[in-house]
Amino acid sequence: MLINLWIAQGFIKPADKNGCLEDIANDYFMELLWRSFFQEAQTDELGDIDKCKMHDFMHDLAIEVSGSSFTTFDSENKPFDESKTHHVAIGDHIDSLSAVTMLFSKASMSLTEETLIAIFSSLKLLRTLDLHCTGIDVVPGSVSKSKHLRYLDLSGNSKIKKLPDSITRLQNLHTLRLRFCKQLEELPRDIKKFINLRHLEIDGCDCLTCMPRGLGQLTNLMTLSVFVVNSGGGGAGNSGGLDELNGLNSLREKLEIRGLVHGKDVASGYKAVNLKDKQHIHTLELKWTYKMGETEVDDEMQLEGLKPHSNLKKLSLEKFRGVRFPNNWLLSLTNLVSVRLESCKKLTYLPSLSQLTSLNSLTLMELDDLEYIEDSNMVSSSSSTPIAYFPSLKEMQFNRCPKLKGWCRRMDSLAKMMVTWMEDYPLLPSFPLLSKLTFEDCPMLTSIPTFPHLERLHLFSASWKPLQQTMMMNVASSPTPLSELKSLALTTIKDLRSLPEEGLRNLISIQYLSIDCCYRLETLFRGIQHLTALQTLGLLYCDELDLGKEDDWMQEQGLKSLHTLTIEGLPKLVSLPEGLRSLTSLQYLSINSCKRLETLSRGIKHLIALQTLKLRCCDELDLGKDDHWMQGKGLRASTL
Known part of the structure; x- marks a missing residue:
């Protein structure tokens, strides 16, 4: 955005006719960053800078040097020199600003159609106009009077349904943000008249049903965030097909193609997109539509026509109907x-994703037929050290994969496929950099590799067995599995009955532990005393858990770092354990919806660091003498 504003104001000059203004501006930005004009730069997952601040x-x-050329004009109607002022941020009032070239409106303020007409009629020298989130519902035809306009931002105005046809007279327009x-519902029909348009941003325009014919003639276009394929609905007469993308080889950054269809005759249309020549696109999202009752077609061969350039860094596929990927389609994208x-409901076989050595994020969601991540052997019984697997992967997420069993299968015989079990091979492949892992609704999962550097793990509606196996493993390498884990969330684990003491010994770094809706959990066991780094513990809706019988481990003084304890929905809890007194660092204690809780333990009076005590929906609780003690500590409790 900043670079495009510089270009709109004419601050960037090309060194020659073939010079790219965006590249020159980016070089300026990096130079200023290096010289600390800009600071605290933050990057996205692809390494691109998306935030920074000015020193x-x-x-x-800059404010001092700009002098009267920049002003904020609001309801106070401050006087200013109109002949010298070129950059204005408006508040609630607009007057004569005929010499202004850059105008920013205060976000969230509401602009009427009359105000907009006044802007376009009066500010004929405008180059930059930012009207994002200003409650506009109609863009007046008089917008065409701002003939010098190069940058127009109408983003976040959710009531706009159509742009006036006259907007295409803005032939100097460089950036249009929507x-x-x-x-x-539609983009301007004569969009081809935007002969200088370089950036068209239409993310989040969910009501668009097609793209206008002639879009492909905008050969200077560098940003086209979304392309909507017409699936036969409204606007078919003026809509352009996928071939509009054929010659737009200057496109950069992100491209989402939405509305792809399944069928036998779509391959030629896919090929017309010419993605293989779009070397500057780093993010590609391909989204198919699926209509109930349509003929099932294997999309494998059709996908071949949508093969992107190998420079691609980020890929997303939604509702692809192939059983597998075409040969080398995915693995040729070595920079992913x-x-x-x-x-991708029919997807059954994945290529060997571990060959994508730059991959740092993998998300698999709603893959109904997928059973294994790898289809080949990924262990070696002869190796003396674990195999480095996914060498760059840092984050992995699996959601609603109902048939997922494990990580690989190997050929045991020509007729039999079997899972590789952990106990058969003590030296399983490890993920050397993986730090965040989520399993959600994967009930068939039986085995997982080791994660020596994992920091965050969330298990939701999955089996306890694979995690228990990992916790109990003793491998020759260092660190041991899960020894660097800092956050563990267990939600709706139906086969979890207890936490193994031996396994908990390995969790030496854990700081956050949440156990939620594990209805069969009966005991935490003494092993929890080994969690000496634990700071936050949540025990929620575990029907069989009775903390009143967990006195032994609490008296061991192991949870010396615990400062937050949340207890909620434990129907068997009648009294808190006396060992609670050992939690000398506890600052926050919340007890909610424990219907049978009758009394707080005497040990609670020894919680010298306690600052907040919350008691809610504990119908049988009688504070009795504890109320006087609580008042003395300045604590308040609600038992509503």
């Missing part, structure tokens, strides 16, 4: 950093 001193200096104009596969 305070440089900001003050992000999250959620009711926008992120892969997301969602609602």
Whole structure:
């Protein structure tokens, strides 16, 4: 956005006719960043800078140098020199600003159609106009009077349904931002008249049903965040097909193609997209539509026509109907950093994703037929050290994969396939950099590799067995599995009855533990005393868990770092264990919806660090003498 504003104001000059303004501006930005004009740069997962701040001193200096050329004009109607003012941020009032070239409106303020007409009629020298989130529902035809306009931002105005045809007279327009104009139904029909348009941002315009014919003639276009394929609905007469993308080889950054269809005759249309020549696109999202009752077609061969350039870094496929990927389609994308596969219901076989050595994020969602991640052997009984597997992977997420059993299968005989079990091979492949892992609704999962550097793990509606196996493993390498785990959330684990003491010894780094809706959990056992780094513990809706019988481990003084304890929905809890007194660092205690809780333990009076005590929906609780003690500590409890 910043770079496009510089270009709109004419600050960037090409060194020659073939010079790319965006590249020159980016070089300027990096130079300023290196010189600390900009600071605290933050990057996205692809390494691109998406946030930064200006050094305070440089900001003050810029304000001083700009003098009267920049002003904020609001309801106080401050006087200013109209002949010198070129950059204005408006508040609630607009007057004569004929010399202004850059105008920013305060986000969330509401602009009427009359105000917009006044802007376009009066500010004929405007180059930059930012009207995002200003409650606009109609863009007046007089917008065409701002003939010098190069940058127009209408993002976040969710009531706009259509842009006036006259807007295409803005032949100097360089950037048009329409992000999250959620009711926008169509783009201008004569869009080809935007001969200088380089950036068209339409993320979040969910009501668009097609793209206008002639879009492909905008050969200078560098940003086209979304392309909507017409599936035969409204606007068919003026809509362009996938071939509109054929010559747009200057496109950069992200491209989402939405509305792809399943069928036998779509391969030629897919090929017309010419993705293989779009070397500057780093993020590609391909989304198919699926209509109930349509003929099932294997999309494998059709996908071949949508093969992207090998420079691609981020890939997302949604509702792809192939059983497998075409040969080498995915593995040829050697620069991939992120892969997301969602609602690919028929996908049964994945290529060997571990060969994507740059991959750091993998998300698999709603893959109904997938049983294994790898289809080949991924262990070696002869190796003396674990195999490095997914060498760059940092984050992995599996959601609603109902048939997922494990990580690989190997050929045991020509007729029999079997899972590789952990106990058969003590040296399983490890994920050397994986730090975040989520399993959600994967009930058939029986085995997982080791994660020596895992920091965050969430198990939701899955089996306890594979995690228990990992916790109990003793491998020759260091660190041991889960020894660097800092956060563990267990939700709706139906076969969890207890936490193994021996396994908990390995969790030496864990700081956050949440056990939620594990209805068969009966005991935490003494092993929890080994969690000496634990700071936050949540025990919620575990029907069989009775903390009143867990006195032994609490008296061991192991939870010396615990400062937050949440207890909720434990129907068997009648009294708190006396060992609670050992939690000398506890600052926050919340007890909610424990219907049978009758009394707090005497040990609670010894919680010298306690600052907050919350008691809610504990119908049988009688505070009795504890009420006087609580008042003395300045604590308040609600038993509603």
